[in-house]
Amino acid sequence: MTSRPTPAVPVALDRRPVSLLKGVGAALADKLQRLGVESVQDLLFLLPTRYEDRTRVVPIGALRHGDRAVVEGEIELAEVVFRRRRQLLVRIRDGSGFLTLRFFYFTAVQQAQLQRGVRLRLYGEARRGTLGLEIMHPEYRRADAFDAQRVEDSLTPVYPTTEGVQQGRLRLLTAQALDAVDEGAISDYLPRALLADLELPSLVDALTYVHRPPPGADVMLLASGTHPAQRRLAFEELLAHQLSLRMLRRELKRDRAHPIVSDGRLVSALLGALPFALTRAQERVLGDIATDLACDSPMLRLVQGDVGSGKTVVAAAAAARVIESGYQVALMAPTELLAEQHWQNFDRWFRALNVPVALLTGKLATRARRSATEAIATGDVSIAVGTHALFQEGVRFARLALLVIDEQHRFGVDQRMALRAKGAHEGHYPHQLVMTATPIPRTLAMTAYADLDVSVIDELPPGRTPVKTVALTESRRQEIVQRISHAIAAGRQAYWVCPLIEESEELDYEAAEATFVALKGALPTVRIGLLHGRLKPLEKERTMAAFKRHELDLLVATTVIEVGVDVPNATLMVIENAERMGLAQLHQLRGRVGRGAEESTCVLLYKSGMSALARERLNVMRETNDGFRIARRDLELRGPGELLGTRQTGLLTMRVAELGRDADLLPRVQEVAEVLLAEHPATIAPLLRRWIGGRERYGKV
Numbered sequence: 001m002t003s004r005p006t007p008a009v010p011v012a013l014d015r016r017p018v019s020l021l022k023g024v025g026a027a028l029a030d031k032l033q034r035l036g037v038e039s040v041q042d043l044l045f046l047l048p049t050r051y052e053d054r055t056r057v058v059p060i061g062a063l064r065h066g067d068r069a070v071v072e073g074e075i076e077l078a079e080v081v082f083r084r085r086r087q088l089l090v091r092i093r094d095g096s097g098f099l100t101l102r103f104f105y106f107t108a109v110q111q112a113q114l115q116r117g118v119r120l121r122l123y124g125e126a127r128r129g130t131l132g133l134e135i136m137h138p139e140y141r142r143a144d145a146f147d148a149q150r151v152e153d154s155l156t157p158v159y160p161t162t163e164g165v166q167q168g169r170l171r172l173l174t175a176q177a178l179d180a181v182d183e184g185a186i187s188d189y190l191p192r193a194l195l196a197d198l199e200l201p202s203l204v205d206a207l208t209y210v211h212r213p214p215p216g217a218d219v220m221l222l223a224s225g226t227h228p229a230q231r232r233l234a235f236e237e238l239l240a241h242q243l244s245l246r247m248l249r250r251e252l253k254r255d256r257a258h259p260i261v262s263d264g265r266l267v268s269a270l271l272g273a274l275p276f277a278l279t280r281a282q283e284r285v286l287g288d289i290a291t292d293l294a295c296d297s298p299m300l301r302l303v304q305g306d307v308g309s310g311k312t313v314v315a316a317a318a319a320a321r322v323i324e325s326g327y328q329v330a331l332m333a334p335t336e337l338l339a340e341q342h343w344q345n346f347d348r349w350f351r352a353l354n355v356p357v358a359l360l361t362g363k364l365a366t367r368a369r370r371s372a373t374e375a376i377a378t379g380d381v382s383i384a385v386g387t388h389a390l391f392q393e394g395v396r397f398a399r400l401a402l403l404v405i406d407e408q409h410r411f412g413v414d415q416r417m418a419l420r421a422k423g424a425h426e427g428h429y430p431h432q433l434v435m436t437a438t439p440i441p442r443t444l445a446m447t448a449y450a451d452l453d454v455s456v457i458d459e460l461p462p463g464r465t466p467v468k469t470v471a472l473t474e475s476r477r478q479e480i481v482q483r484i485s486h487a488i489a490a491g492r493q494a495y496w497v498c499p500l501i502e503e504s505e506e507l508d509y510e511a512a513e514a515t516f517v518a519l520k521g522a523l524p525t526v527r528i529g530l531l532h533g534r535l536k537p538l539e540k541e542r543t544m545a546a547f548k549r550h551e552l553d554l555l556v557a558t559t560v561i562e563v564g565v566d567v568p569n570a571t572l573m574v575i576e577n578a579e580r581m582g583l584a585q586l587h588q589l590r591g592r593v594g595r596g597a598e599e600s601t602c603v604l605l606y607k608s609g610m611s612a613l614a615r616e617r618l619n620v621m622r623e624t625n626d627g628f629r630i631a632r633r634d635l636e637l638r639g640p641g642e643l644l645g646t647r648q649t650g651l652l653t654m655r656v657a658e659l660g661r662d663a664d665l666l667p668r669v670q671e672v673a674e675v676l677l678a679e680h681p682a683t684i685a686p687l688l689r690r691w692i693g694g695r696e697r698y699g700k701v
């Protein structure tokens with residue numbers, strides 16, 4: 001047998017399969033693979049979720065309720081008793097005090113071992129019980145002589161649930177992996193100067209620390225996820241996600257798109273016919289869009305604007321530019337109601353300019369649907385407004401050049417990718433304009449939407465009076481009915497929004513129905529409509545149209561009216577069970593009023609006994625109408641996960657980083673991403689493999 005020379009450079013851990021580690025057979029390798037662990041590096045990036053301190057033996061007298069600790073002592077008494085259930089009680093004592101161990105499940109062998117006089121070393125969580133401090137079902141072993149040396153020499157990591165792979169096994173494996181790390185088998189992609197600047201440790205130090213925190217490590221700090229070792233890893237993870245979206249963007253920008261060149265005649269005609277002038281913010285955003293459209297690579301632009309800031313007309317002006325150049329536009333909305341409303345607006349605006357607009361939703365009758373589909377395919381219609389139905393089988397665009405997605409937090413990146421593919425023809429991809437009414441702070445936007453350019457409409461149309469918001473307990477319902485009656489007598493209209501009950505359309509509908517009946521009884525002369533998700537599209541449309549034409553005074557609705565519905569004469573909104581709703585939703589709902597010059601009011605009805613968090617939400621609503629401020633508070637209260645909705649699923653399943661907690665790292669993450677893209681492109685692929693692997697990666701490297 002020839003002995004092979006030891007390689008000077010160890011094989012990098014991302015190219016060493018776990019099966020090379022001692023103790024990993026085919027069965028274990030299989031289980032590990034199911035946890036996403038294939039290489040030794042993957043194993044190291046399976047990070048502990050918490051830690052146990054088994055580095056020292058704690059005197060029993062020093063134990064407090066809730067402590068998890070190693071203790072050692074001699075058994076003084078062991079007996080099986082019946083207190084509701086059969087149980088084994090074992091009293092142990094060291095020099096400083098005594099402690100009871102309680103076993104509900106025990107074998108005869110255990111019972112025989114646990115005899116008076118035996119010394120035990122054990123680990124568990126101390127709780128105050130009927131017999132003083134006790135530990136239920138501790139881990140234990142015999143300790144024949146007191147041996148302070150034989151404790152763990154680091155905190156014990158506890159790894160995430162690992163289906164059939166035992167914690168002890170994982171610790172043995174990570175120990176081997178850490179040895180390899182010490183030999184320099186893992187690459188650190190972060191520049192040293194940056195780490196020094198941020199006062200963060202090297203990768204090797206960070207990994208060693210989180211897998212084996214030394215005795216005396218600050219467990220609370222580790223639990224909060226803000227230890228420098230964790231922040232170092234969080235930084236790298238955020239960087240990987242940022243790079244992933246930036247790579248996606250690069251890839252999309254390499255596509256070809258039809259450059260839109262127009263002299264703006266149609267845009268001027270459209271805007272000239274409106275009863276108002278654009279705000280400066282709208283003008284500016286339209287300028288951004290026109291510049292993007294003129295390029296031969298696809299526009300990828302997100303327009304953020306508070307509710308009521310006038311995004312629709314911006315989209316219409318962008319559409320006019322594209323149509324004038326001879327191409328088609330698709331406008332997609334998240335709900336049928338919203339699609340219908342957009343269609344009405346667009347139809348009204350563009351009919352005057354001789355530009356045909358089609359509506360295409362899932363619930364159209366077959367014939368209407370067929371004719372819309374045909375007109376889209378032949379190019380007879382220039383604008384198609386609809387829901388997801390726009391991009392289903394059988395829909396083909398003759399020459400689509402602009403895709404507008406409204407209220408985008410309901411669509412994911414992958415959906416946008418699918419739409420892009422459907423809109424492609426002859427190697428050209430549509431420009432994308434994405435509009436959202438969930439304004440988020442700039443750094444967060446640049447992280448979550450790193451694949452998009454962002455424009456902000458940061459100004460509301462003039463003459464709006466802020467909505468006055470009050471919070472009242474439900475018991476004051478009578479007064480509110482009076483208020484509605486007055487508003488309606490003064491020629492105004494009102495909404496009454498019923499709560500979302502456990503996400504059930506059935507129950508929502510019942511609640512809305514019951515309120516509808518009750519209000520009809522209380523306000524016999526008022527014309528009341530009912531709108532909920534179970535109505536047929538045609539009925540919904542009729543009710544909505546009637547409310548718009550002021551043939552209805554009061555609209556009782558479920559949260560289906562949440563987004564986009566626009567009736568400027570409505571000046572009063574009552575929201576029931578407001579304490580159950582999130583800030584973003586409340587703000588959206590409230591945005592349905594305050595759309596005209598008349599002062600509007602929003603009444604938040606709550607049930608008594610709400611949580612502190614719910615109270616805080618209602619306070620925020622009372623204090624401000626500013627969507628950006630509300631979003632910032634929302635971010636503080638809930639974290640970015642829910643704020644961003646389902647779109648950024650990739651960002652919500654991070655291992656160490658948390659957008660809310662680690663927000664202060666984001667500006668530097670963006671800077672470093674720039675540097676790597678420009679100067680060290682070769683590090684990007686391995687970084688993405690390390691943190692994101694094959695899953696949820698959008699950009700190809």
Ligand code: ADP
Pocket residue numbers: 276277278279282305306307308309310311312313437461462564566568595
């Ligand atoms: P959102 O940004 O919430 O989608 P909309 O596009 O629905 O807002 O616009 C809200 C209302 O404001 C609509 O009635 C719209 O016609 C009107 N509007 C839009 N821009 C202006 C403006 N510059 N001046 C006055 N009213 C405007």
Ligand code: MG
Pocket residue numbers: 311312406563564
């Ligand atoms: Mg809108």
